[in-house]
Amino acid sequence: MSSPHWTTRPEEPTDVEAIRGILLAAFDTPEEADLVDELRRSGAWIDGLSMVAVDAAGDPVGHALLTRCHIDDTPALCLAPCSVLPEHQRTGAGTAATTAVLDAARARGEHAVTVLGHPEYYPQFGFTRASRHGVRMKAEVPDEALMVLALDGTPIPGGTIRYAAPFGDI
Numbered sequence: 001m002s003s004p005h006w007t008t009r010p011e012e013p014t015d016v017e018a019i020r021g022i023l024l025a026a027f028d029t030p031e032e033a034d035l036v037d038e039l040r041r042s043g044a045w046i047d048g049l050s051m052v053a054v055d056a057a058g059d060p061v062g063h064a065l066l067t068r069c070h071i072d073d074t075p076a077l078c079l080a081p082c083s084v085l086p087e088h089q090r091t092g093a094g095t096a097a098t099t100a101v102l103d104a105a106r107a108r109g110e111h112a113v114t115v116l117g118h119p120e121y122y123p124q125f126g127f128t129r130a131s132r133h134g135v136r137m138k139a140e141v142p143d144e145a146l147m148v149l150a151l152d153g154t155p156i157p158g159g160t161i162r163y164a165a166p167f168g169d170i
């Protein structure tokens with residue numbers, strides 16, 4: 001069950017190594033860790049939208065990242081990746097980091113967020129199937145895995161998601 005005891009804050013320069021460590025531990029390959037490092041160097045990076053959940057000592061245990069994408073020509077955000085150190089998974093750290101990064105995006109006046117991921121995990125944040133909004137991606141993916149969230153009342157524009165270059169041609 002999720003617990004509310006995780007503190008969250010935006011990534012600081014000294015967190016970069018720890019975030020890479022979380023990503024390497026959470027995923028089977030270094031692909032996601034390398035992706036985040038590439039995104040950090042890319043124009044898709046938005047300061048303040050890389051969020052960590054930290055333990056009592058202030059060390060990051062969970063991470064959630066929003067970077068710039070477009071739905072056709074409309075700017076939107078891509079939520080990817082979300083990761084938590086295996087020993088802290090299912091204790092609410094992922095939910096805390098994700099909720100905080102979505103709140104930060106809303107506060108910045110962003111409207112739409114896309115995510116490709118576990119259909120059992122993201123609906124708790126309000127994500128719904130992208131296909132219901134006419135949103136798709138170039139690659140073939142299970143319909144339920146591609147989801148979108150309207151951060152405010154603005155309707156999600158239909159169209160094809162154009163990801164930042166580090167994601168490749170998906």
Ligand SMILES: CC(C)(COP(=O)(O)OP(=O)(O)OC[C@H]1O[C@@H](n2cnc3c(N)ncnc32)[C@H](O)[C@@H]1OP(=O)(O)O)[C@@H](O)C(=O)NCCC(=O)NCCS
Binds near residue numbers: 026091116
């Ligand atoms: C997915 C991930 C980020 C979730 O973070 P977390 O801190 O473990 O999740 P939380 O404790 O905040 O989860 C809250 C609820 O979300 C759901 N949930 C969590 N992880 C899930 C998963 N992998 N699949 C399905 N549902 C999940 C559960 O309902 C959970 O509540 P419960 O533990 O009471 O059943 C984390 O488990 C992780 O790093 N997994 C490995 C990497 C990964 O798959 N990243 C996501 C790519 S889309």
